Amino acid sequence: GAVVSQHPSRVICKSGTSVKIECRSLDFQATTMFWYRQFPKQSLMLMATSNEGSKATYEQGVEKDKFLINHASLTLSTLTVTSAHPEDSSFYICSAVGLSGNTIYFGEGSWLTVV
Amino acid sequence: GEDVEQSLFLSVREGDSSVINCTYTDSSSTYLYWYKQEPGAGLQLLTYIFSNMDMKQDQRLTVLLNKKDKHLSLRIADTQTGDSAIYFCAEISNDYKLSFGAGTTVTVRA
Numbered sequence: 001g002a003v004v005s006q007h008p009s010r011v012i013c014k015s016g017t018s019v020k021i022e023c024r025s026l027d028f029q030a031t032t033m034f035w036y037r038q039f040p041k042q043s044l045m046l047m048a049t050s051n052e053g054s055k056a057t058y059e060q061g062v063e064k065d066k067f068l069i070n071h072a073s074l075t076l077s078t079l080t081v082t083s084a085h086p087e088d089s090s091f092y093i094c095s096a097v098g099l100s101g102n103t104i105y106f107g108e109g110s111w112l113t114v115v
Numbered sequence: 116g117e118d119v120e121q122s123l124f125l126s127v128r129e130g131d132s133s134v135i136n137c138t139y140t141d142s143s144s145t146y147l148y149w150y151k152q153e154p155g156a157g158l159q160l161l162t163y164i165f166s167n168m169d170m171k172q173d174q175r176l177t178v179l180l181n182k183k184d185k186h187l188s189l190r191i192a193d194t195q196t197g198d199s200a201i202y203f204c205a206e207i208s209n210d211y212k213l214s215f216g217a218g219t220t221v222t223v224r225a
Binding site: 095 | 158210215
């Protein structure tokens with residue numbers, strides 16, 4: 001069964017609204033989670049590193065005010081796409097690193113469509 | 116994934132073997148991964164290999180690693196229609212960030 005759960009798996013939102021995606025580690029604690037984005041027919045690109053109890057670290061070119069990341073507990077990180085635009089439509093996927101540091105698990109991903 | 120390179124397409128006949136190749140750049144990667152993505156679905160970890168290994172076999176899957184050339188390959192024996200998907204290789208940095216290749220689309224024809 002899945003050890004990292006993402007919710008929602010699919011979401012459609014109106015342009016200008018905000019949408020929150022959750023990434024939850026189910027049976028382990030994760031001090032670090034990562035958020036990736038995949039545009040159609042492209043590879044996955046790292047957006048940011050989410051650290052429990054501290055600010056996220058964003059990759060170059062990713063707007064931190066648009067993609068708000070909160071990692072309030074050892075089992076939950078959230079990505080909020082603010083003022084969404086159609087070009088934000090993408091597949092967003094998180095990964096979580098176990099406390100031992102030698103295992104990485106991916107969530108199932110969330111398909112966002114902005115209309 | 117500009118540091119990880121893969122061929123984009125592979126067409127294979129059902130029952131034949133598929134070989135997907137990948138080159139990476141980070142020689143300090145402790146693990147190298149192969150993921151599978153079916154249309155409209157998430158990422159599925161297929162297999163991984165530790166950097167001090169040359170080969171790993173897991174049922175129909177064989178991973179070969181050439182550290183000198185930074186070359187990784189995935190061989191799928193007896194390819195089935197259910198193997199049609201996009202396959203990503205990925206390397207991992209010391210801080211657990213994954214860098215993915217562009218993905219190889221494997222099409223299995225009858």
